[in-house]
Amino acid sequence: MDFTPTEAQAEARDLAARIFGDLTTHERLKAAGTGSDPELFKALCAAGLVGAVAELGLLGLVLLLEEQGRTTAQVPYAATCVYGLLAVTAHGTPEQRERLLPGIEDGSVVxxxxxxxxxxxxxxxxxxxxxxxxxxxxxxxxxxxxxxxxxxxxxxxxxxxxxxxxxxxxxxxxxxxxxxxxxxxxxxxGGPDAYADVLATARTAFAGLQAGVCAGALARAVAHTNTREQFGRPLATRQAVQLRAADAHMDTEAIRVTAYEAAWWRDAGLPYATHALTAAWWASEAGQRVVHTGQHLHGGAGADLDHPVHRHFLWGRQLDAYLGCGAEVLQELGELIAHGE
Missing domain, CATH: 2.40.110.10 (Butyryl-CoA Dehydrogenase, subunit A, domain 2)
Structure with missing residues (x-):
């Protein structure tokens, strides 16, 4: 397995990082409230970052969703790519692909x-x-x-x-x-195997989104503890803070690498249901630990509902629930392994 992005995947990831970084500001997120940002979604479609997923594969999508997660951008990007573009591309008839894919790519179909x-x-x-x-x-x-x-x-x-x-x-x-x-x-x-494929694709993609959410939460925590001083020293010099951040970093990397692995197996045309469940388990179990750490290391600021790190906390907990609690995912994974699937 080689998780090194292709040139096309790296270029798409960098473009996504610029768009999300430029347009997902704290002010825009506050203005959106609990809704989404349609102008940001239009920008992603105009840049070709929806349509490109058909060529970039699931690993490419995971890379792009990491960038969304870092900024907690409120757009239906993951849903449209997984349940729309990839599902129709993999399981639609030629007529369905011709009718639906152009609209999905330009954003008129969500x-x-x-x-x-x-x-x-x-x-x-x-x-x-x-x-x-x-x-x-x-x-x-x-x-x-x-x-x-x-x-x-x-x-x-x-x-x-x-x-x-x-x-x-x-x-x-x-x-x-x-x-x-x-x-x-x-x-x-699609046929009888379409549901299992789309479900595994979704688990992998949303695990990639969780990797980005966790990376964003941890980056904010590192920046805060490096500048926040207590008793004349930055919080980051405290051993307890360093250990907590190190554990969160390892958890984030585990989520990322298992999502990459599951995506690689799908793109290679190999069975990947167990790999997708492994990624989902790490994203659920480790993800909630990381976003709690990110909030905790911010001290009182982490409890401020208007603070950016709080959005990472909410996204991390929602992804934990959406992927399924760790025990449920682990049981399903065990059953698949026991049946040799």
Missing amino acids: VAGAFPAQGGVRACVRGELTGTVPLVPWLRDATHVLVADTDRRLWLAPLGEGTGITPVELTAPWSAARLTLDGAPADHL
């Missing part, structure tokens, strides 16, 4: 994902969907939603006829909503 399957949606013979999904991240920004039914078949439904959206607030400002389907028309997407 896709949210009702994942993982929650057993509440049924599809009739004609493909109309009925049921409820309690919460779907980024649904308020979406034009389409990728839904898994009770049989774990995938359906891509436009948000319109037969769909209802009720806003829901999560720990992080992810523009989430409750989805109600009442005979909603939808396109069937």
